[in-house]
Amino acid sequence: xxxxxxxxxxxxxxxxxxxxxxxxxxxxxxxxxxxxxxxxxxxxxxxxxxxxxxxxxxxxxxxxxxxxxxxxxxxxxxxxxxxxxxxxxxxxxxxxxxxxxxxxxxxxxxxxxxxxxxxxxxxxxxxxxxxxxxxxxxxxxxxxxxxxxxxxxxxxxxxxxxxxxxxxxxxxxxxxxxxxxxxxxxxxxxxxxxxxxxxxxxxxxxxxxxxxxxxxxxxxxxxxxxxxxxxxxxxxxxxxxxxxxxxxxxxxxxxxxxxxxxxxxxxxxxxxxxxxxxxxxxxxxxxxxxxxxxxxxxxxxxxxxxxxxxxxxxxxxxxxxxxxxxxxxxxxxxxxxxxxxxxxxxxxxxxxxxxxxxxxxxxxxxxxxxxxxxxxxxxxxxxxxxxxxxxxxxxxxxxxxxxxxxxxxxxxxxxxxxxxxxxxxxxxxxxxxxxxxxxxxxxxxxxxxxxxxxxxxxxxxxxxxxxxxxxxxxxxxxxxxxxxxxxxxxxxxxxxxxxxxxxxxxxxxxxxxxxxxxxxxxxxxxxxxxxxxxxxxxxxxxxxxxxxxxxxxxxxxxxxxxxxxxxxxxxxxxxxxxxxxxxxxxxxxxxxxxxxxxxxxxxxxxxxxxxxxxxxxxxxxxxxxxxxxxxxxxxxxxxxxxxxxxxx
Numbered sequence: 085x086x087x088x089x090x091x092x093x094x095x096x097x098x099x100x101x102x103x104x105x106x107x108x109x110x111x112x113x114x115x116x117x118x119x120x121x122x123x124x125x126x127x128x129x130x131x132x133x134x135x136x137x138x139x140x141x142x143x144x145x146x147x148x149x150x151x152x153x154x155x156x157x158x159x160x161x162x163x164x165x166x167x168x169x170x171x172x173x174x175x176x177x178x179x180x181x182x183x184x185x186x187x188x189x190x191x192x193x194x195x196x197x198x199x200x201x202x203x204x205x206x207x208x209x210x211x212x213x214x215x216x217x218x219x220x221x222x223x224x225x226x227x228x229x230x231x232x233x234x235x236x237x238x239x240x241x242x243x244x245x246x247x248x249x250x251x252x253x254x255x256x257x258x259x260x261x262x263x264x265x266x267x268x269x270x271x272x273x274x275x276x277x278x279x280x281x282x283x284x285x286x287x288x289x290x291x292x293x294x295x296x297x298x299x300x301x302x303x304x305x306x307x308x309x310x311x312x313x314x315x316x317x318x319x320x321x322x323x324x325x326x327x328x329x330x331x332x333x334x335x336x337x338x339x340x341x342x343x344x345x346x347x348x349x350x351x352x353x354x355x356x357x358x359x360x361x362x363x364x365x366x367x368x369x370x371x372x373x374x375x376x377x378x379x380x381x382x383x384x385x386x387x388x389x390x391x392x393x394x395x396x397x398x399x400x401x402x403x404x405x406x407x408x409x410x411x412x413x414x415x416x417x418x419x420x421x422x423x424x425x426x427x428x429x430x431x432x433x434x435x436x437x438x439x440x441x442x443x444x445x446x447x448x449x450x451x452x453x454x455x456x457x458x459x460x461x462x463x464x465x466x467x468x469x470x471x472x473x474x475x476x477x478x479x480x481x482x483x484x485x486x487x488x489x490x491x492x493x494x495x496x497x498x499x500x501x502x503x504x505x506x507x508x509x510x511x512x513x514x515x516x517x518x519x520x521x522x523x524x525x526x527x528x529x530x531x532x533x534x535x536x537x538x539x540x541x542x543x544x545x546x547x548x549x550x551x552x553x554x555x556x557x558x559x560x561x562x563x564x565x566x567x568x569x570x571x572x573x574x575x576x577x578x579x580x581x582x583x584x585x586x587x588x589x590x591x592x593x594x595x596x597x598x599x600x601x602x603x604x605x606x607x608x609x610x611x612x613x614x615x616x617x618x619x620x621x622x623x624x625x626x627x628x629x630x631x632x633x634x635x636x637x638x639x640x641x642x643x644x645x646x647x648x649x650x651x652x653x654x655x656x657x658x659x660x661x662x663x664x665x666x667x668x669x670x671x672x673x674x675x676x677x678x679x680x681x682x683x684x685x686x687x688x689x690x691x692x693x694x695x696x697x698x699x700x701x702x703x704x705x706x707x708x709x710x711x712x713x714x715x716x717x718x719x720x721x722x723x724x725x726x727x728x729x730x731x732x
Contacts, residue, residue, distance in 0.1 A: 094154070097161040099124045102558070103530045110526075111172050125161065127172065132156035134176035138424040142495050152424075155417050163531040164390075164410075165418045166451075167383040168522070170211040171425060180210020182381055182429045184522075185367035185447070186436065187215040189376030190241070192222055192315060197241055201248045204262070206432040208252040215374065217365035218242060218276065219267035219294065222315040238266065239275050242286060249288045261368040262289045265345060268299050268328070271311045271320050277331050280341050290368055292343040292656065293332055300346075300650050303329045333643045336659050343370060344646055345656040353517060353624040355504040356443060370656045371628035372447055372520050377439035380447045380625075381425040382522050383418055385411070387476065388452030388533045391459040402472060405460050411476075412483050415448070419487040422446035423495075423514055444498040447520030447625060448484055450476070452533035454540050458562045463599040464539040465611035470618040473537065477519070477622035484518040491515075520625040525720030532561075535720070537619055537629060539604045541713045544581040558582075563601055570594065604632045605662065609645045617652035626655040633661040 099107065104124070113122040113130075122130070136153035140146060159165040166172070168184040175182055186207050190200045204214045222228075224237025242264050249262055266276045277293065280286055302309045302325035311321040335342055350373045351362045363373040372380050392407040426444055431437035453473060454464055462469050491514040498516050506513065521536055528535040535541075544559045559578050567573035572593050581587060587598055588606065612631040620627055631645050642659055649657040713720055 094157055095161055097124050097128060097163065098532075099530075100532045103532060106526060106529055111169070111530075113177070128157050128160045130176040131167065131172060132160065135171075135421055135424045135428050138427045141427065152420070156421055159414050159417050159421075162389065163386055163533075164414045165383060165385050165421070166524075166527045166531050167421065167425070168381060169526060171381065171383070172527070173211060174430075175425075175428065180430050181207070181212050181379070181432060182425050183212060183379040183440075184382055185215075185372040185374065185380045186212050186432075187217075187363075187365045187367065187374035187376060187378055190216045190218065190220065192220050197221075197244070201245055203433050203436075204245060205248055205252055207436075208249060210430070210432060212379070212432070213261040213263075213368040214249075215263040215265070215365040215367050216242075216245065217265050217267075217294075217376075219265070219270055219364055220314050223271035223313060223320075224275070226313070226315065237275070238270070238272055239279050242279065242289065246286045246289055263366055263368045263370060264289050264291050265294045265365045266291075267314075267347075267364065268293055268295045269310065269312045271313060273311070273328065274323075274331065277328075277335055277342055280339065281335070290343065290370070291341050292345045292366070292370060294345045294347045294364060295650075296346070296348045297650075299325055300647075302326075303647075329643070329646075330639075333639050333646060336646075337637070337639045337642045337661055337664070339664050340658070340660045343656060343658045344649070345370065345373075346650055346654065349653060349655045350626070355506050355516060356500050358505065359500055359503040366626065366656070369523050369628040370658060371449075371522055371626040373626055373655070374445070375439065375443070377433075377435045378443060378445065379429075379431070379436055379440045380445045380520065381422055381429065382447040382449060382520055383422055384449045384451045384522060384524050384527060384536075385414055385418060385480070386452040386528075386531045386533050387411075387450050388455035388459065390414075391456055402460060402462065402468065403475075406456075406476070408479070411479070415480050415483040416487040418448050419446065419484050419515075419518065420491065422448060423488075423491055442498065442500045443516040444514060445517050445625075446515045447522065448480070448518055449521040449524070449536070450480070451524040451528045451531065451536055453537045454534035455562065458540070458560075458600060461596070461600050464602060464615070465607045466599075470615055473615060474618040474621060477619045481519060481622040481624075485513070488514045488518055517624040519623045521619060521623055521627040521629070523628045523720070529720075537615060537627070539602065539607050541604050542581075543587060543601055543603060544578050546582045560601075566597060566601075570597065572597075604630075605634065607632065609633055609637070609641060609659075610648065613645055613648045613652060613654070613657070616649070616654055616657075620652075620654050629658065631657060631659045633659060635662040635664070637661050 107124055107127070108120050112120045112124070112127055115121050132153045136149045136156050139149040139152045143149075160167075170184050171182040174180060188200050188203050188207070190196065200216065207214050218238035218241065221238040221241055222235045224235060224239070226235040228235055245262065266273060270276070273293070276291065280289075280291055299309060306324070306326045308322045309325050310319045311323060312318065313320045332342055332344065345366060347362070347364060351357060354363050360375050363375055366373045367380070372382070374380060390407045390411045392405055394404045423444065423446060426441060426446070429440075431440065457464055457469050457472065460472075462472065489512065492512050495514060497512045497514060500516070501512065504516070524535045540560060543563045546558070564573070567577070577590065580590070587593060587601060609631050612629070616627055616629045633641060642661070645659060646657055
């Protein structure tokens with residue numbers, strides 16, 4: 085690696101064939117003939133140099149930026165840390181933003197609505213995703229005094245924003261993604277809950293209902309609550325909380341929407357409320373609550389890289405299997421990296437730049453958690469796994485906070501700090517918030533690891549039309565190694581799993597292996613929620629995670645998950661019931677194929693196979709062999725890396 089005429093002997097990144105396909109398609113620079121002109125190593129060099137240059141602005145020394153570039157390159161090329169997609173794509177180029185997440189204000193006026201539409205187009209043009217709060221818009225049919233007209237209402241505004249988004253292909257690489265949030269107290273809340281009943285009518289928008297504990301307590305008590313006109317602040321009606329909650333649950337059961345955002349939990353970590361008000365909207369995947377005109381740049385630590393094999397039983401148990409010193413080092417460098425991105429960034433509007441630099445929010449998260457557990461042979465749906473997750477995130481929080489404090493000593497606090505409610509004596513942070521757990525759908529594929537804090541989605545899957553039309557199996561590398569080690573590997577078994585067969589139904593596989601390699605559909609919704617909660621306690625922003633349900637799940641099951649998420653202190657919840665969307669491609673669990681006698685010598689019971697549900701997610705024209713999974717509230721193709729989510 086060469087930086088400012090200095091050469092460092094650094095590792096070449098270990099990029100898999102699948103990651104190479106994704107990088108070539110979406111990330112590596114191309115010439116005017118659409119030919120790739122950079123290697124993965126050069127991509128990481130480009131990003132490291134562009135982001136590290138900011139150090140010179142603060143330190144005044146080229147050597148500081150040189151050494152920082154070496155550090156940044158090292159953690160990226162080792163696949164220990166990977167920034168969000170816009171940073172990989174755009175850093176060191178003339179392209180736009182390095183941030184993935186934006187929330188734009190949506191004011192109750194024609195000028196405000198049109199400005200939001202224009203600003204969202206500019207953000208999405210350069211690769212960002214946008215979130216909007218519809219809560220301030222007057223309800224449908226409300227009188228407009230200035231024109232003597234009648235308000236069209238938030239749903240029509242949402243459809244307009246959707247049409248604008250559909251016109252934009254982000255940076256020439258993917259469709260736009262958005263989030264719309266409406267307060268449970270808005271008079272049009274029932275229309276909002278139903279607005280996506282017809283699939284495709286509102287394109288490229290996730291929707292979530294913003295609730296608070298008062299509403300949830302009203303649900304528990306089967307009480308009525310007030311609807312409030314946001315323009316006049318007058319009570320204009322009442323609804324039964326339980327009936328409205330049931331309607332939310334029904335929508336989520338039908339097609340996964342709406343999600344829920346627990347706004348009082350969100351604003352518990354909003355330390356500038358008195359200056360800028362409350363956060364009432366999030367980015368498209370729901371993990372990053374933001375104020376109007378705020379943006380946030382994200383990056384994720386690959387936890388799977390920090391497994392350290394313990395040679396023998398150790399007094400510290402599982403803690404001896406994690407390289408804590410190296411994890412601390414990477415965490416600190418990652419915080420430094422993300423803070424630099426704020427200054428290296430290019431912003432779509434002056435208002436976004438001003439607001440972003442006022443609070444200097446960063447979103448350091450994790451991926452590869454499931455792969456770490458697998459290496460430790462700890463089942464995902466166990467109390468030990470939740471203990472590991474909580475401890476890991478607590479340590480990352482401690483190191484991130486401390487690094488932000490250290491950066492503030494040299495660079496200053498975030499400008500809004502003096503008007504914040506942080507303890508002025510001890511908490512002079514560089515960044516208003518530090519941690520976010522994003523989906524990481526595509527960047528986790530680049531890093532060859534599991535996404536976010538999700539369990540493994542599948543142990544094996546097929547990829548077709550490769551090598552002159554041949555079909556190849558892709559197998560989880562850890563499962564393949566353990567199958568070889570413990571003597572149950574066979575091509576028939578891998579074929580069976582790739583066709584959607586259940587490991588649970590296969591004899592001759594040790595029970596502990598089945599427990600360790602339980603996939604997302606095998607994990608109970610309760611265990612999904614409890615894992616999210618285990619991480620949430622240390623995360624000052626939110627967490628993108630999908631709570632998976634079998635197709636046979638009832639509305640009551642979904643209701644219980646929503647209630648549990650609230651009681652466990654989660655900041656939001658996204659659910660997905662298998663097979664609940666109309667336009668879908670089968671990605672896992674083809675019952676007809678799974679019932680075929682694929683395994684010689686194995687006695688597969690039909691009833692056991694039938695337990696494996698058909699897991700389907702929306703179809704996308706992303707590649708010739710789409711293999712789309714739905715996790716972390718995001719749709720990602722495992723074949724080509726296409727993702728609806730902006731941060732994947």
